[in-house]
Amino acid sequence: MKTAISGREKSIVKKGNKKKEILCDSDSLSGSVSQRACVYCGARVVLNPITDALHIVHGPIGCASYTWDIRGSLSSGDELYRNSFSTDLKEKDVIFGGGKKLSLAIDELVQIYNPALIFIYATCIVGVIGDDLQAIAKAAEKKHGIKVIPVESSGFIGNKSAGYRAACDSLLKLIAPEKPLETIPGSINLLGDFNLAGETWIVRKYIEAIGLHFHTAFTGDSSSETLKTATGASLNLVQCAGSMVYLANKMEEIYKIPFIRISFLGIEDTIGSLQTIASWSGDQLIQEKTDQLITDQLDGIEKEMKQYRTMFTGKKAAVYVGGGFKAISLIKQFRDLGIEVVMIGTQTGSKDDYRQIESLVGEGTVVVDDTNPAELERFIKQKGADLLVGGVKERPLAYKLGIAFIDHNHDRKHPLVGFEGAINFAKEVSWTLNSPVWEFV
Numbered sequence: 001m002k003t004a005i006s007g008r009e010k011s012i013v014k015k016g017n018k019k020k021e022i023l024c025d026s027d028s029l030s031g032s033v034s035q036r037a038c039v040y041c042g043a044r045v046v047l048n049p050i051t052d053a054l055h056i057v058h059g060p061i062g063c064a065s066y067t068w069d070i071r072g073s074l075s076s077g078d079e080l081y082r083n084s085f086s087t088d089l090k091e092k093d094v095i096f097g098g099g100k101k102l103s104l105a106i107d108e109l110v111q112i113y114n115p116a117l118i119f120i121y122a123t124c125i126v127g128v129i130g131d132d133l134q135a136i137a138k139a140a141e142k143k144h145g146i147k148v149i150p151v152e153s154s155g156f157i158g159n160k161s162a163g164y165r166a167a168c169d170s171l172l173k174l175i176a177p178e179k180p181l182e183t184i185p186g187s188i189n190l191l192g193d194f195n196l197a198g199e200t201w202i203v204r205k206y207i208e209a210i211g212l213h214f215h216t217a218f219t220g221d222s223s224s225e226t227l228k229t230a231t232g233a234s235l236n237l238v239q240c241a242g243s244m245v246y247l248a249n250k251m252e253e254i255y256k257i258p259f260i261r262i263s264f265l266g267i268e269d270t271i272g273s274l275q276t277i278a279s280w281s282g283d284q285l286i287q288e289k290t291d292q293l294i295t296d297q298l299d300g301i302e303k304e305m306k307q308y309r310t311m312f313t314g315k316k317a318a319v320y321v322g323g324g325f326k327a328i329s330l331i332k333q334f335r336d337l338g339i340e341v342v343m344i345g346t347q348t349g350s351k352d353d354y355r356q357i358e359s360l361v362g363e364g365t366v367v368v369d370d371t372n373p374a375e376l377e378r379f380i381k382q383k384g385a386d387l388l389v390g391g392v393k394e395r396p397l398a399y400k401l402g403i404a405f406i407d408h409n410h411d412r413k414h415p416l417v418g419f420e421g422a423i424n425f426a427k428e429v430s431w432t433l434n435s436p437v438w439e440f441v
């Protein structure tokens with residue numbers, strides 16, 4: 001396919017006339033101005049929602065400000081995670097090393113905040129000057145008697161997925177029990193849910209309503225204490241596969257906890273996920289409770305959903321999100337609302353995700369991996385999309401093009417999971433498509 005930037009041809013396919021599989025899960029092309037976040041940002045967004053953790057960004061102040069409070073993750077307890085601390089490295093530190101500054105920062109922060117857990121993030125410059133974060137963290141653990149975990153997340157070591165893996169490696173260090181924990185039957189961890197606008201609480205409510213035990217989430221509304229009990233669960237559910245399949249695989253390998261990929265985005269996937277969990281339990285009563293929950297929830301939203309469906313017929317959507325599973329759910333969610341997805345892409349989708357995406361979209365749909373503003377603009381115009389679903393970096397692009405926008409990323413304030421999330425999503429589509437502002441474009 002002809003592209004605006006040469007070298008990107010393999011990362012773009014059009015359903016119906018592709019010869020090869022899409023190129024994905026690879027480093028961004030130099031100079032293509034990727035919409036992807038860096039390794040450090042990938043690690044930070046995974047670990048940030050741990051409510052009692054103190055996050056020290058070892059690097060220039062810009063790295064810390066870039067990721068300060070970018071997730072709308074809610075807490076039922078501690079609020080320490082809402083802060084961002086930086087060692088604010090300057091030229092002198094780059095020349096003489098920033099290790100001493102980091103040790104002093106840890107001492108000062110422990111004195112002020114008395115945290116249970118500290119994460120130290122390596123940024124680009126730290127990878128270049130080679131400060132020994134492992135040794136500094138070890139010394140700090142000994143001195144203060146708390147967990148201090150270095151996160152190997154220098155921005156240039158790979159793409160955002162490398163940051164997810166760095167975060168998962170740090171989580172593995174945190175959850176490793178001193179002696180094996182007893183498995184609690186029917187207890188479930190939820191991986192890849194960050195409690196954006198309280199979404200973990202919605203899934204938790206469903207799990208408990210069908211008679212299972214909700215153990216802990218990775219990492220929405222979690223704490224160092226809840227995460228340390230994670231290896232006692234009997235099942236891991238993986239919602240955001242891009243960020244957490246790596247951890248789920250490791251937990252299966254080390255702690256023999258099986259995992260299932262689920263998605264609570266949209267009615268179809270919410271029902272499918274609940275049924276999958278119920279059938280994993282093999283318990284007749286749980287199956288019955290699940291059926292009842294689905295019936296009750298559908299009854300509660302059906303009338304409102306019907307109204308929205310009639311409103312959107314004939315509309316076209318473009319989607320550019322972080323992970324493959326979210327993209328797959330969005331295609332089904334739009335189909336349920338009568339909206340056709342005409343362009344779709346992800347930052348970190350796998351080959352498997354793209355196979356599923358292509359099987360779900362219609363002929364002629366443009367599928368892109370790790371795209372950039374020039375391509376987004378071109379395909380949105382070419383395909384005549386009426387709205388774009390994306391995150392904080394895509395919003396200005398949609399508004400400049402004069403089309404509606406749905407925020408499906410970290411900083412939103414309304415939950416989009418489950419049955420109530422499906423209504424919120426439809427409501428937002430309606431608000432943005434019908435906004436009077438488009439009369440002035």
Ligand code: SF4
Nearest residue numbers: 038040063123124155
């Ligand atoms: S880690 Fe590197 S790429 Fe990431 S924000 Fe800092 S300087 Fe930028």
